[in-house]
Amino acid sequence: MRKNIVAGNWKMNNDLKATKKLVKQIKKTLKKDKLKNTRVIVAPTFVNLTAAVKRSKKSKIEVAAQNMHQAANGAFTGEISAEMLRSAGVKTVILGHSERRAYFGETDALLAEKVNTALANNIEVIFCFGEELADRKAGKEEAVVGGQIKNALFHLEADAFNKIVLAYEPVWAIGTGETASPEQAQDMHSFIRKNLADQYGNDVAENVSILYGGSVKPANAQEIFSKPDVDGGLIGGASLKAEDFCAIINAF
């Protein structure tokens, strides 16, 4: 059965002290009894992963990285490998975030390579994708999203999807305060699940968690998460405050 997941993408925020403090606050605020089928993930910046892993031990909090290089090792100054993440105790990586695509030129082809490397190292992938405003205005959102998933993931065998979480993040809703309506999210998530079913069959489609991301906050989380094909959220801004992040988790 697929799990509910709330993942916080901290982006380039929080120094070491703030990282330790936020993990501690989330640990304290989470209501354990409400978390039976819900995973809680936080993604601090690379340099603070080890501290976050250490601080989240013996709690429900899992730690993810925000990015990873596709090569095993070598002359790639400034980059971080899958093996390095594993050795830091990290078991999940976010790949394909729209900011990586927009500011660092990450393409579907590159992301396909990164996905392969993560899975080969037994690292779970939270794979992000989503259309831009112009795509939606032109009625092309399904074509864009369908293409992103196909290009980066549909070369995989079915069992790879045990280690993949999908995150639909319409670019026009990220960090803008603009949220897709619960109906828009549901429509897209249902389209994504149908694509998975067509490619891999119902078993795979039904077992993959599909998260929504884009200005989720305590005030709108419950309505979005109540949709049948929305299995949780990837949260940016609201994940930086323990109170808001935990209120979103408790929306389940």
Ligand code: PEP
């Ligand atoms: C994100 O960056 O993945 C995101 C969803 O950000 P925000 O919640 O701030 O829109």
